[in-house]
Amino acid sequence: MAERAALEELVKLQGERVRGLKQQKASAELIEEEVGKLLKLKAQLGPDESKQKFVLKTPKETLTGKYGEDSKLIYDLKDQGGELLSLRYDLTVPFARYLAMNKLTNIKRYHIAKVYRRDNPAMTRGRYREFYQCDFDIAGNFDPMIPDAECLKIMCEILSSLQIGDFLVKVNDRRILDGMFAICGVSDSKFRTICSSVDKLDKVSWEEVKNEMVGEKGLAPEVADRIGDYVQQHGGVSLVEQLLQDPKLSQNKQALEGLGDLKLLFEYLTLFGIDDKISFDLSLARGLDYYTGVIYEAVLLQTPAQAGEEPLGVGSVAAGGRYDGLVGMFDPKGRKVPCVGLSIGVERIFSIVEQRLEALEEKVRTTETQVLVASAQKKLLEERLKLVSELWDAGIKAELLYKKNPKLLNQLQYCEEAGIPLVAIIGEQELKDGVIKLRSVTSREEVNVRREDLVEEIKRRTGQPLRIC
Numbered sequence: 001m002a003e004r005a006a007l008e009e010l011v012k013l014q015g016e017r018v019r020g021l022k023q024q025k026a027s028a029e030l031i032e033e034e035v036g037k038l039l040k041l042k043a044q045l046g047p048d049e050s051k052q053k054f055v056l057k058t059p060k061e062t063l064t065g066k067y068g069e070d071s072k073l074i075y076d077l078k079d080q081g082g083e084l085l086s087l088r089y090d091l092t093v094p095f096a097r098y099l100a101m102n103k104l105t106n107i108k109r110y111h112i113a114k115v116y117r118r119d120n121p122a123m124t125r126g127r128y129r130e131f132y133q134c135d136f137d138i139a140g141n142f143d144p145m146i147p148d149a150e151c152l153k154i155m156c157e158i159l160s161s162l163q164i165g166d167f168l169v170k171v172n173d174r175r176i177l178d179g180m181f182a183i184c185g186v187s188d189s190k191f192r193t194i195c196s197s198v199d200k201l202d203k204v205s206w207e208e209v210k211n212e213m214v215g216e217k218g219l220a221p222e223v224a225d226r227i228g229d230y231v232q233q234h235g236g237v238s239l240v241e242q243l244l245q246d247p248k249l250s251q252n253k254q255a256l257e258g259l260g261d262l263k264l265l266f267e268y269l270t271l272f273g274i275d276d277k278i279s280f281d282l283s284l285a286r287g288l289d290y291y292t293g294v295i296y297e298a299v300l301l302q303t304p305a306q307a308g309e310e311p312l313g314v315g316s317v318a319a320g321g322r323y324d325g326l327v328g329m330f331d332p333k334g335r336k337v338p339c340v341g342l343s344i345g346v347e348r349i350f351s352i353v354e355q356r357l358e359a360l361e362e363k364v365r366t367t368e369t370q371v372l373v374a375s376a377q378k379k380l381l382e383e384r385l386k387l388v389s390e391l392w393d394a395g396i397k398a399e400l401l402y403k404k405n406p407k408l409l410n411q412l413q414y415c416e417e418a419g420i421p422l423v424a425i426i427g428e429q430e431l432k433d434g435v436i437k438l439r440s441v442t443s444r445e446e447v448n449v450r451r452e453d454l455v456e457e458i459k460r461r462t463g464q465p466l467r468i469c
Contacts (some may be wrong), residue, residue: 007045014038029189087116091135092290092323092341099139100330105337106140112346128347137341139327144261148294148322149268151342155298155318156274158344164300164352167317170234170281171296173262174321176243177285179255183248184226186219192289193217198231199285202299202316206232234281237266258293265294286321294340295321300352317352318344365419370462372420373400374411376427376437381405383426387436391424394455398424415441422458 018034088094091111099107112134136154138147152169159167177198181191197213206228213219213227230249233239240263249255262280269275286295298318320342328336357364373388375381381404391398399420401411408425415423425437425446435448438457449457 004045007041011038011041011045014041088114089117090115091133091343092137093326095135095137095341096290096323096326096337096339097330099327099337099339100335104139108138110134110136132346134344134346135341137339139337139339141338145265145268145294148340149265149272151320151340152265152269152278152296153272153274155296155320155342155344156277159298159318162349162353164317164349164356166301167277167298168301169278169296169298170284171262171265171278171294172281172284172286173258173294174286174291175254175258175293176249176262176282179249179252179258180227180230180282182254183252184230185223186227190217190219194219194227195285198227198283201231201283231283234279234283236275236278236280237263239280240266261294286319290323290326291321292324293322295319296342315348315352316345317348318342367399367418367420368397369399369418369420370397371422371424371458372411372415373398374408374423374425375406376408376425376430378405380426380428383431387424387426391455391458396455396458412439412441422461424454424458 014034014037018031018038021031021034091113095109095111098104112132114130115133116130118129136151138151140147152171155169177195178191181194186194194213194217197209197217200212201209210221210224210228213224214221240259243249244256244259244263249259266275266278266280269278284295284297286297296319297316299316320340322338322340324338325336327339328334354364371391373384373391375384384400388398388400401414412423414420421441423439423441425439427437430437430448433448434451436451436454437446438449438454439446440461
């Protein structure tokens with residue numbers, strides 16, 4: 001008992017040291033080293049038979065060691081018991097934890113929720129400290145690259161349907177990166193930090209990345225040059241085949257596995273008809289530590305200044321990859337569940353849509369309403385209510401102002417501000433004639449439509465399917 005008490009005291013002291021280092025924002029390497037010591041002490045301590053069986057419930061310290069150098073962006077908190085808690089950094093780690101808690105081995109899901117990052121906001125680029133992500137994930141033990149190809153197909157479908165401009169999806173594989181670093185002479189301990197530097201190549205030049213690796217991270221210049229020969233290459237399946245013949249890279253088991261899977265992936269992407277949207281890019285590194293295989297990132301493109309130039313990226317809007325080991329980190333028995341998924345930045349998309357509409361001098365629509373039911377004179381609330389009900393029953397997205405006698409000008413201004421395209425105007429003369437005045441908000445053109453034809457006319461103008469007689 002005395003020996004156990006002494007070990008428990010050591011665990012307590014080491015735990016306090018780890019928490020202190022995190023509060024002081026010590027280096028990731030030092031924190032990782034001290035966490036390792038803590039885990040060893042806990043392993044020596046073993047289970048306490050007098051306590052209840054371990055049950056994974058509250059998310060304490062579950063974010064530690066999952067995000068590499070991005071860990072500095074996590075919002076660390078402390079609960080009243082002194083244990084470390086953190087705000088959710090992404091939706092992937094909580095999903096993996098959910099699978100482990102519920103012993104799920106096969107699921108396909110999507111999830112939209114808020115996440116939090118201690119980052120420098122940039123409102124014009126849709127970059128915030130609190131924002132929404134939309135994730136899609138496939139968990140389960142399946143044949144290689146089939147779920148991965150589906151995720152990329154879904155990503156391309158979403159970005160195409162949003163009509164936010166041309167985009168390119170860069171793909172790579174963490175196994176290829178690790179194999180490349182190994183043959184170039186990077187020590188195992190520097191893999192992740194060098195990976196983080198390489199991931200900046202979409203924002204800064206190779207010379208700046210090389211200076212960071214050599215000057216700040218202690219990499220030998222000749223090693224950096226060898227890395228540079230690889231990471232500046234990009235292309236399609238032909239590049240995959242070229243690297244499969246590379247005398248050094250093809251001798252590395254990890255890299256060979258990654259290249260083989262990428263070749264298979266491109267076959268499936270061709271069948272899905274999206275291979276023209278995909279680029280194998282050796283500079284894509286994705287700094288999060290939990291990725292184990294294929295990784296990808298979608299960037300919007302702007303038109304090149306001159307013909308023949310490469311399109312320039314204007315920002316990442318979606319990303320993801322394979323994370324086969326994450327669930328096992330939360331499972332008490334270490335049971336692994338292979339997973340692959342993608343994440344889309346919702347505010348980033350909104351920001352781009354708003355910028356494009358402003359450039360085109362178009363109104364940002366704040367509602368899906370297709371038509372406002374308005375009145376030209378007083379005492380027509382009952383008629384407005386009857387008409388809006390008819391439109392609702394016909395599947396038309398309609399609304400009216402919640403006033404008995406609103407002024408017509410106020411109703412028209414509301415449509416302009418909200419981006420509602422049509423106004424159905426009821427007046428005393430229209431009621432006598434059995435027609436409704438249909439007004440286009442943008443052109444201000446008005447036509448009289450027979451009341452029985454109004455639904456069909458609205459559907460025709462708004463692109464809805466017409467009724468087949």
